[in-house]
Amino acid sequence: MHPCSRRAFMAGLLAAAGAATSPSAVRSAAAANGPRRRAPLRLGVTPVILEDRVGFLNRWGAWLGEHLRTDVELVQRTRYREIVDLLLRGRLDLAWICGYPYVQHRDRLSLIAVPRWRGQPLYRSEIIVPVDSAAAGLSDLRDGLFAWSDPDSNSGWLYPRFKLRSSGQDPDRFFRRTIFTWGHARSVQAVAEGLTDGAAVDSYVRETLLLHEPRLAAAVRVVERSPLFGFPPIVGGPSLAADRLQRVREVLLGQDADAEGRALLADLNLDGFAEASSALYGDIAAMAERIDGRQPA
Amino acid sequence: MSRLTSSYRFRLPLALSLTAIVTAVFMAAALGLQSLHNLREDQGRNALRLAHAMSHLLVGALRQDDVWLAYSLLRGPDGADGTLIWIVADADDRVFASNRPRDFRLGQPLREALPLIAEMPPAADPTGTVIEVREADVRRVLHLPLFSENTGVGNLYALLSDEPFLHRFHEVVLGGVAVTAAVLALLLPVGWLSGRRMVTPLVDLAQCMARVGRVDPRDMECRIRTGDDEIGQLGRCFKGMLGALAEKAQLERRVVQTERLAAVGRVAAGVAHEINNPLGGMVMAIDTYRGGGPLDARNRQLLDLLDRGLRQIQSTVSALLVEARADRRTLTRDDFEDVRTLVEPRVNRRGAPLDWHVTLDAATSLPATPVRQLLLNLVLNALSAAGEGGRAVVHVTASDSGLCMLVENTGTPLPPERLDYLFEPFPSSRGDGEGLGLWVCYQIVSQLHGRIDVEAVGAATRVRVDLPLHPEIER
Numbered sequence: 001m002h003p004c005s006r007r008a009f010m011a012g013l014l015a016a017a018g019a020a021t022s023p024s025a026v027r028s029a030a031a032a033n034g035p036r037r038r039a040p041l042r043l044g045v046t047p048v049i050l051e052d053r054v055g056f057l058n059r060w061g062a063w064l065g066e067h068l069r070t071d072v073e074l075v076q077r078t079r080y081r082e083i084v085d086l087l088l089r090g091r092l093d094l095a096w097i098c099g100y101p102y103v104q105h106r107d108r109l110s111l112i113a114v115p116r117w118r119g120q121p122l123y124r125s126e127i128i129v130p131v132d133s134a135a136a137g138l139s140d141l142r143d144g145l146f147a148w149s150d151p152d153s154n155s156g157w158l159y160p161r162f163k164l165r166s167s168g169q170d171p172d173r174f175f176r177r178t179i180f181t182w183g184h185a186r187s188v189q190a191v192a193e194g195l196t197d198g199a200a201v202d203s204y205v206r207e208t209l210l211l212h213e214p215r216l217a218a219a220v221r222v223v224e225r226s227p228l229f230g231f232p233p234i235v236g237g238p239s240l241a242a243d244r245l246q247r248v249r250e251v252l253l254g255q256d257a258d259a260e261g262r263a264l265l266a267d268l269n270l271d272g273f274a275e276a277s278s279a280l281y282g283d284i285a286a287m288a289e290r291i292d293g294r295q296p297a
Numbered sequence: 298m299s300r301l302t303s304s305y306r307f308r309l310p311l312a313l314s315l316t317a318i319v320t321a322v323f324m325a326a327a328l329g330l331q332s333l334h335n336l337r338e339d340q341g342r343n344a345l346r347l348a349h350a351m352s353h354l355l356v357g358a359l360r361q362d363d364v365w366l367a368y369s370l371l372r373g374p375d376g377a378d379g380t381l382i383w384i385v386a387d388a389d390d391r392v393f394a395s396n397r398p399r400d401f402r403l404g405q406p407l408r409e410a411l412p413l414i415a416e417m418p419p420a421a422d423p424t425g426t427v428i429e430v431r432e433a434d435v436r437r438v439l440h441l442p443l444f445s446e447n448t449g450v451g452n453l454y455a456l457l458s459d460e461p462f463l464h465r466f467h468e469v470v471l472g473g474v475a476v477t478a479a480v481l482a483l484l485l486p487v488g489w490l491s492g493r494r495m496v497t498p499l500v501d502l503a504q505c506m507a508r509v510g511r512v513d514p515r516d517m518e519c520r521i522r523t524g525d526d527e528i529g530q531l532g533r534c535f536k537g538m539l540g541a542l543a544e545k546a547q548l549e550r551r552v553v554q555t556e557r558l559a560a561v562g563r564v565a566a567g568v569a570h571e572i573n574n575p576l577g578g579m580v581m582a583i584d585t586y587r588g589g590g591p592l593d594a595r596n597r598q599l600l601d602l603l604d605r606g607l608r609q610i611q612s613t614v615s616a617l618l619v620e621a622r623a624d625r626r627t628l629t630r631d632d633f634e635d636v637r638t639l640v641e642p643r644v645n646r647r648g649a650p651l652d653w654h655v656t657l658d659a660a661t662s663l664p665a666t667p668v669r670q671l672l673l674n675l676v677l678n679a680l681s682a683a684g685e686g687g688r689a690v691v692h693v694t695a696s697d698s699g700l701c702m703l704v705e706n707t708g709t710p711l712p713p714e715r716l717d718y719l720f721e722p723f724p725s726s727r728g729d730g731e732g733l734g735l736w737v738c739y740q741i742v743s744q745l746h747g748r749i750d751v752e753a754v755g756a757a758t759r760v761r762v763d764l765p766l767h768p769e770i771e772r
Binding site: 145176177179180181182186190193194195196 | 364365402403
């Protein structure tokens with residue numbers, strides 16, 4: 001059995017179960033030495049990075065906890081909206097979310113750091129089709145089956161809709177049928193396995209998937225690339241005190257200077273974390289304004 | 298070929314082998330079909346169990362239009378490699394999810410994607426059914442209606458084929474064939490050999506029987522098994538029959554010989570009688586002529602010649618006319634010693650050793666003279682047949698009923714064809730002597746109501762004489 005397939009299957013079950021049952025939290029082990037510290041730092045994780053990597057998340061949480069001198073509790077949800085809700089309601093202190101929900105709520109969220117991938121805090125949205133497909137672009141997918149990743153995703157929802165709207169199409173009628181896969185990796189899987197004719201995915205996730213699941217990622221072909229957008233950032237919620245935010249930022253910015261931190265970054269296929277300003281997400285904000293103008297800026 | 302197939306030597310082992318092969322083939326086929334049936338049943342049962350397990354989540358997915366959830370459920374851990382094809386159709390009978398997304402497109406009308414659905418009975422058991430269908434690669438269809446509060450929200454189908462376990466079935470069959478072949482490889486030679494073993498005595502018997510009538514039963518050497526089974530009984534019976542045949546042949550030969558010798562004896566006696574009368578006259582005439590006056594030398598010589606010739610004829614004829622003359626004196630042990638003394642010079646001259654064993658305690662009722670002559674003739678014959686370096690043995694034993702004399706000599710054995718004519722006068726092959734010795738012996742024995750036999754024992758020749766002590770009682 002292919003490890004990927006089992007994970008995807010379990011992910012499906014987890015996603016279904018998660019809707020009804022209590023949140024599944026990945027709690028990092030408390031550091032073995034040192035006195036008991038303050039209330040744990042709650043960090044939300046979405047499928048903007050690879051999912052289902054419990055072992056990695058445990059290690060990263062432990063590393064963060066050690067450097068922050070506090071317990072770090074990692075909370076994972078399949079849907080962006082759940083993480084954003086938890087963050088806005090103060091149930092999470094900080095979260096790794098997409099740029100799109102960030103610009104939607106930027107008045108209540110504060111940027112902590114943004115990952116650097118291939119030297120830059122940037123990524124793209126990509127339109128993928130099966131390798132054997134004849135489609136040469138998004139326009140060839142008219143009346144086809146299409147997979148969105150998440151209605152709060154920039155690369156897997158906002159950008160392709162913006163693109164269609166820009167070319168005078170109604171994104172809700174352009175495709176015959178669309179589905180949500182609730183994750184970029186699953187969108188790749190949906191296209192690779194022929195469930196849909198195309199999908200819009202995060203270029204970082206797709207390329208990282210090439211390292212972990214080369215067969216799956218090799219079954220799809222990129223037919224369109226968006227301009228570069230700001231990479232999904234790590235943001236602090238209203239409950240995160242400024243000193244704590246600053247402390248977290250320092251630790252994250254220094255992660256690539258630490259050997260263990262570098263190994264963790266390498267595992268994520270990232271170079272490190274950088275400081276960012278909200279200007280990085282100006283393009284996304286402009287698209288969001290265009291697509292759902294009623295949303296507060 | 299027909300000879301081969303008609304012989305039990307081939308038919309029995311062939312029948313044993315065929316039985317083994319046919320049994321093995323039928324066993325393998327029965328086991329294979331049974332395991333195929335079991336595999337199909339297991340497949341249907343397992344699929345139904347899985348369908349029930351998934352149905353709750355599938356209802357939720359249908360209600361919430363969560364295609365991905367339904368897909369990842371149906372896709373299962375095996376992905377598109379799974380051997381079962383699962384299809385969920387929504388309330389409008391359109392494909393909602395399948396683990397073969399390329400064949401069953403999202404939103405496609407089910408009847409278009411799967412025409413055989415149209416032929417299926419619509420009212421299905423709410424707990425799920427497995428229906429046999431006859432498609433090229435789909436053998437059974439599982440149908441489980443999906444309900445939410447007694448309202449149908451869709452249907453779950455699974456297409457079952459034999460393909461997933463066909464190679465297992467082939468393995469079972471191949472394994473059966475291999476085991477059968479191995480067992481047969483062991484059994485067939487054993488069956489073949491045991492068949493041959495069973496049949497070989499029959500074949501030997503048949504070959505032996507085929508020779509009866511063509512070969513003298515006394516000379517027949519047959520390999521015949523005499524076990525306790527039926528073939529053994531047959532062999533014993535056949536052996537008994539051969540013995541009886543040999544005895545009968547022996548008897549017939551003896552009768553023929555006796556009759557022939559009796560005829561020869563009558564002829565000889567008649568001729569001798571006819572010769573003796575004129576011979577006596579001629580001898581008397583010569584005597585008279587001699588006594589008549591002086592003869593010149595030439596005539597005397599002539600008369601002597603005639604006289605010698607006539608006397609030779611006379612002695613030959615009288616030898617033919619063996620008469621066991623009435624002899625008052627009965628045979629005693631001394632008579633045997635006399636015979637020994639008489640042949641002693643011959644023994645010394647010939648150099649052939651003579652073993653002499655006489656066991657005779659009292660006098661017998663047999664006449665002495667003919668028995669003496671008989672034994673003398675036999676011993677002289679034996680010594681002359683033994684030749685240089687040979688030896689002769691004499692055994693005489695007496696019992697209440699008779700006297701048995703065995704005279705045996707080594708040396709050149711007699712050829713079998715000569716044994717039949719040995720007692721006739723003037724045997725043609727005889728090189729020396731007058732040829733009347735054994736004839737005389739035979740006549741004496743006949744007159745004493747005895748029996749004389751000659752047989753070759755290895756390189757030796759043995760003459761056996763049995764003389765009854767009370768011939769009157771014997772007869």
